[in-house]
Amino acid sequence: MxxxxxxxxxxxxxxxxxxxxxxxxxxxxxxxxxxxxxxxxxxxxxxxxxxxxxxxxxxxxxxxxxxxxxxxxxxxxxxxxxxxxxxxxxxxxxxGYEVKKTAIFVSKELHCLRELLWEWQSGDLLTDLALVISNHEDCREIVESLNIPFYYIPASKENRVEVEKKQLQLLKEYNIDLIILARYMQILTPEFVEVHPNRIINIHHSFLPAFVGARPYERAYKRGVKLIGATSHYVTNDLDEGPIIEQDIMRVDHRANIEELKKIGRSIERSVLARAVNWHLEDRIIVHENKTIVF
The missing domain is CATH 3.30.70.260 (ACT domain)
Incomplete structure (x- = not known):
């Protein structure tokens, strides 16, 4: 396509x-x-x-x-x-004649994947979208309908080394330049990250450094926050501590329950991740220490 x-x-x-x-x-x-x-x-x-x-x-x-x-x-x-x-x-x-090759990793939440596929289909994401890897089958039909290779690789703490070996082999075979974690809910090992320094972009469903790690919306709700956000960053060995590329927020109030926070948050996540990926593909980002300069 x-x-x-x-x-x-x-x-x-x-x-x-x-x-x-x-x-x-x-x-x-x-x-x-x-x-x-x-x-x-x-x-x-x-x-x-x-x-x-x-x-x-x-x-x-x-x-x-x-x-x-x-x-x-x-x-x-x-x-x-x-x-x-x-x-x-x-x-x-x-x-300009060298179009970067990308791989998308995703789990069950598909809103960020859908946004990237839409940007790609419309020509606004200038990349060779080479493959999608998931630890669930939920997005197979969407991905394969666009003639993009889909690989289902079940992942857990118990088989992480074996899974990453398969993933790294695929990334090598497809000569991938950029890995996008579009709500891929698995922690990558230091060995995996080391192979692709500053070439793995993650979306975290929180305005970092607040609510690092799992279940940030639930913790934000309990804290009674008045702003929720999302953060796209490069992946490092420190969980959700890598150089921040892009962030955005939206105002909420006491009437919003956890599900409403998640719904609002998904909209922020989609746009924040898409912008970060585009800036990387356009070579607008320079990583300096644990910060980014985005031109």
Whole structure:
């Protein structure tokens, strides 16, 4: 099923992105601009942020157009290395002709999955949605109706090592770039997370750092909260403590019971996860320590 037009892909074939984080010092932007100019590239978008101009960290995202970019890719990366060394940069180029491959993990709650599938079908989620993995059968029909491979792998604490071995093998076979946990209600082991650093996005049904872990709506109800929210973050070995990408909230009051809180929360979860995934696919996120810079 084609979810993005060939016309759009053609428009992206000479588009590149450069993401950089490094110590802040004079001359960084000038060096980058001069380098891209030497390759005949035109900068079409540039965003930058400094934590402190005197001794802080500097972050920049540049979108550029360069004729015959695919032919220049290797040379571009090789010749940028001396500049990166000069300014102690962490950096990466990404290219418009390389569409990221994603896998969705989901359990029984399907609202986030449905949102992602809708965004994908409408062409607003520019990705190759390669497969869906679930520890329940509930979404098989929805997924397979869109000709997306579906894998049912029952998971529990008892068989977690065996399950993750199967999952990692599938992710390797499909050459997956991004894993989306769309209400996948299983905790991933450190060994799994280590293989995909900053490439696993989770949606937590709470406005973190409040109500970490299981049953946040029930705990929010007991606490009598007046705001509920959702948080999308990268997964780390610390439960619900990874770098936060996006959050949103909605006001509630004493009349809302637990089921009403969950219903409101599902709407927030859908939009928060979709935005976070889109920003990752568009290379708008730089992870710095346990925070994110989102351009």
């Amino acid at each position: 084609e979810t993005y037009s060939q016309t759009f892909l053609e428009s992206q074939k000479n588009m590149g992105r450069l993401l950089i984080s490094c110590p802040d010092k004079p001359g960084i932007v000038a060096a980058i601009s001069k380098f891209l100019y030497q390759f005949g590239a035109n900068i079409v978008e540039s965003n930058q942020y400094s934590t402190n101009p005197e001794g802080g960290s500097f972050f920049v995202r540049i979108v550029f157009e360069c004729p015959d970019l695919k032919m220049k890719e290797t040379e571009l990366e090789e010749q940028f290395q001396p500049i990166a060394d000069q300014f102690s940069m962490q950096w990466r180029f990404t290219f």
